[in-house]
Amino acid sequence: MKRTLRFSWIALLMVVLFLTGCATNDEQKSTEKKATTEEFKAYTVTDDSGKEITFDKIPETVVSLQPSNTEILYALGVGDKVIGATDYDNYPEKAKEVERVSDSMTINSEKIIALKPDLIMAYTIGDEAALKPLEDAGIPIFIIKSAVNFDDVYGDINQIAEVMGVKKKGNELVQTIQTQIKDVEDKVASVDSKEKTYFEISPSPEIYTAGAETFQQEILASAGIENIFVDQKGWAKIADEEVIKRNPNTIITTVGYVENAVNEIKSRKGWGDVDAVKKNQVYQLNEDVMSRPGPRIGEAVELTAKTVYPQLFK
Structure with missing residues (x-):
């Protein structure tokens, strides 16, 4: 009789433990579900x-x-x-x-x-x-x-x-972009004399360049380049004679809507006397990379520096 009671008591205990475990498990699931639901909060x-x-x-x-x-x-x-x-x-x-x-x-x-x-x-x-x-x-x-x-x-x-x-x-x-730009700035820091560069964003006859307080000027500055029109503000309309007078050593154009923008610049009347043209240092860079204020600005700085100072990136 005692043995039977003992087994009954053990069986009862097991049932209680099982039910308690289920309740605890259900409570835990409920808590987890509540936490998941409340995890997201409206934000402004x-x-x-x-x-x-x-x-x-x-x-x-x-x-x-x-x-x-x-x-x-x-x-x-x-x-x-x-x-x-x-x-x-x-x-x-x-x-x-x-x-x-x-x-x-x-x-x-x-x-x-x-x-x-x-x-x-x-x-x-x-x-x-x-x-x-x-x-x-x-x-x-x-x-x-x-x-x-x-x-x-x-x-x-x-x-x-x-x-x-x-x-x-x-x-x-x-952080990734800033690191990429910093790496370029470190490389060009060794340049003794910054390259005098003309940056063209619109071709003849309505010639426009990027001056101070523009996105392109910051690209040039980070690439260790001297913008010959940094004394202008914003996107400035300029005359052929002014470019010839300032005589850049390098010319960069981002014009992509005319056929062979580099040859178009070289063939302009009077531009044959410009050092950049005489030295064949006229380059066309990807307009999207150079003009879009987005995640490729580090690429823009690197592309510009490699174009003007290729010896630093060998």
Whole structure:
């Protein structure tokens, strides 16, 4: 009898332990589920227009209205979320497959609304009136001011990273770019005399160059190059005679819409007397790399320095 009671007591204890374990396990699962649910909290990010935008969830679909911002999104590892872009969004290769919704100046509002994006990454130059229908459709619009220097680019990267829920990746990307630029600056620091360079962004007869307070000037400065028109401010229209007078030792052009931009420069009347032309030191660099304030600015600095000081990169 005692033996039977003993076994009954053990059996009862096992049942109690089993039920307790189940309850504990269920409670643990419930806690884990609650923690997962509460892990995400709504967050607010301020755009460059000063507007605070609150996100109840991380955007899953994005329309980008500027190539540099598209490049940033891809560099942050969220390019797969881009469902609309401009005609000029060509980097990386995957960006070419995205639906075209703008020519960078004119926005196809109807097409964007039809795509039903969670977010539109817009910018401060362009057809801003076209954003009104998108606002009326209830689509959040995050404005990014066009960057004019490297610090602006770093700020854009961090802003977009915060919006897309990848702040850590944003910090890492900025550090990678800064390291790449620093490596170039260290190499060109050994140059005794900076190369006198003319940088052309628009060809004859309406010749334009990049002066002080431009994105291109910062590229030239970081590459250890003397811009012969640094005394000009912004994008300046100049005369042939002024270039000839200042006599650059190197000429860089980013003009990609004329046939053989290098030969066009060399054949200009009077330019045969310029040292850069006489020494055959006229170079054409990739316009997108040299003009887009995005994640390839480190590449732009390196490309420019390698072009002007090839001996430093052997």
